[in-house]
Amino acid sequence: MSAEETGMYDKMLLIPGPTNLSKRVRSVMSEPQLPHVGPEFYAAFKETLGLARYAFRNEKGVQFVFTGSGTIGMESSIVSLVQRGDRTLTLSTGYFGKRMLLLNQIHGAKAGSIDYRDGAHADPDDLRKKLAETKYSAVFITHVDTSTSISNPVRELVEECNRAGALSVVDGVCSVGGVPLDFDRLGADIVFTASQKALSSAPGAVLVAASQRALDAMASRKEPIGSYYMNLLRWKPIMDDPRMYLATPATQVLLALREALTELKEEGVEKRWERHRALGEITRDSVGNWGLDFVAEEGHRADTVTSFFVRNGTAGEVQKKLETDHGVVVARGIAEQKDSVIRVGHFGILTPAELRGALGSLGDTLAALKETAPRAAPAER
Numbered sequence: 602m603s604a605e606e607t608g609m610y611d612k613m614l615l616i617p618g619p620t621n622l623s624k625r626v627r628s629v630m631s632e633p634q635l636p637h638v639g640p641e642f643y644a645a646f647k648e649t650l651g652l653a654r655y656a657f658r659n660e661k662g663v664q665f666v667f668t669g670s671g672t673i674g675m676e677s678s679i680v681s682l683v684q685r686g687d688r689t690l691t692l693s694t695g696y697f698g699k700r701m702l703l704l705n706q707i708h709g710a711k712a713g714s715i716d717y718r719d720g721a722h723a724d725p726d727d728l729r730k731k732l733a734e735t736k737y738s739a740v741f742i743t744h745v746d747t748s749t750s751i752s753n754p755v756r757e758l759v760e761e762c763n764r765a766g767a768l769s770v771v772d773g774v775c776s777v778g779g780v781p782l783d784f785d786r787l788g789a790d791i792v793f794t795a796s797q798k799a800l801s802s803a804p805g806a807v808l809v810a811a812s813q814r815a816l817d818a819m820a821s822r823k824e825p826i827g828s829y830y831m832n833l834l835r836w837k838p839i840m841d842d843p844r845m846y847l848a849t850p851a852t853q854v855l856l857a858l859r860e861a862l863t864e865l866k867e868e869g870v871e872k873r874w875e876r877h878r879a880l881g882e883i884t885r886d887s888v889g890n891w892g893l894d895f896v897a898e899e900g901h902r903a904d905t906v907t908s909f910f911v912r913n914g915t916a917g918e919v920q921k922k923l924e925t926d927h928g929v930v931v932a933r934g935i936a937e938q939k940d941s942v943i944r945v946g947h948f949g950i951l952t953p954a955e956l957r958g959a960l961g962s963l964g965d966t967l968a969a970l971k972e973t974a975p976r977a978a979p980a981e982r
């Protein structure tokens with residue numbers, strides 16, 4: 602697929618973030634520089650916060666938007682909430698669950714985990730049992746783990762946390778804006794995401810929704826939060842009055858985010874969830890038709906990203922040929938799955954028609970490299 606065909610892209614990104622950007626979002630970033638403390642940026646930032654609330658469905662909690670990647674959202678949640686010696690639990694369903702566990706360890710928690718094999722979902726029954734055995738101050742949950750494409754049953758998991766009186770932190774980097782997530786109804790204490798995934802903006806902005814309970818827990822800590830920049834309590838007054846200064850914001854990134862969130866609101870968040878559901882189904886149908894195996898178990902496959910095994914370890918070749926021949930970019934598996942797994946990101950402003958076209962090219966590439974298997978005779982694995 603070429604820029605001529607789409608009229609939009611030099612390359613069609615089907616990686617699990619960053620996503621393709623609309624012309625509106627791209628053009629915002631080439632406007633003249635604004636002062637970060639002037640009335641224009643102040644008004645734009647206020648609007649961005651309101652739009653972020655809309656995307657998260659967060660009317661009751663506190664909304665944060667600031668410069669940083671998704672990892673800053675993760676680490677600021679951990680460093681702000683967790684005190685040294687706190688017992689925390691991470692549900693580890695892939696690479697990003699492992700990162701949350703690591704950050705808990707780095708920041709001095711007595712960090713426990715339930716570790717799932719790649720492709721398995723976090724089971725609320727396991728969590729219930731664990732919470733009955735041990736008192737944890739906070740539980741860390743990945744909604745969609747981008748490495749395995751697993752979609753965890755976040756509502757049930759958060760319910761277990763609330764029943765046991767543990768705070769819950771949800772990594773929504775690969776979910777917010779793409780799949781149903783209603784912060785007010787979910788009852789989680791923190792949900793964070795980043796600008797470059799289902800929100801279809803440029804990388805560099807982190808969005809955090811937090812409950813009053815989470816803010817109270819931060820405020821009543823015995824020891825101060827061990828960070829200047831990743832201290833959510835320090836960011837709170839800036840969210841109340843963005844004219845105040847904490848650190849210079851990436852103005853272009855935040856203005857681009859306002860535009861992307863405006864587009865999201867124009868589409869309507871529920872419509873966007875529906876479109877992502879269709880994108881997920883289209884992708885899963887294609888993988889099924891190619892006769893290839895999914896990484897994520899059935900019933901728990903995400904609508905924002907799909908990972909599947911290639912049979913002959915040619916993920917790198919598939920990726921290269923697809924980009925060279927068709928201008929479509931997919932990702933490979935992470936770490937030991939880099940040769941055996943392809944990951945297709947299908948979120949943001951992507952349309953079903955664009956996705957079908959790009960998957961057609963991926964199917965041709967897999968066939969050319971003898972990776973597809975007829976449905977009737979699936980390959981031995």
Ligand SMILES: Cc1ncc(COP(=O)(O)O)c(C=O)c1O
Pocket residue numbers: 617618670671672673675697743745746747748772773774775795
């Ligand atoms: C589920 C998930 N969590 C966290 C992150 C980290 O975000 P970032 O790379 O923006 O720091 C990613 C990035 O892909 C992700 O997919």
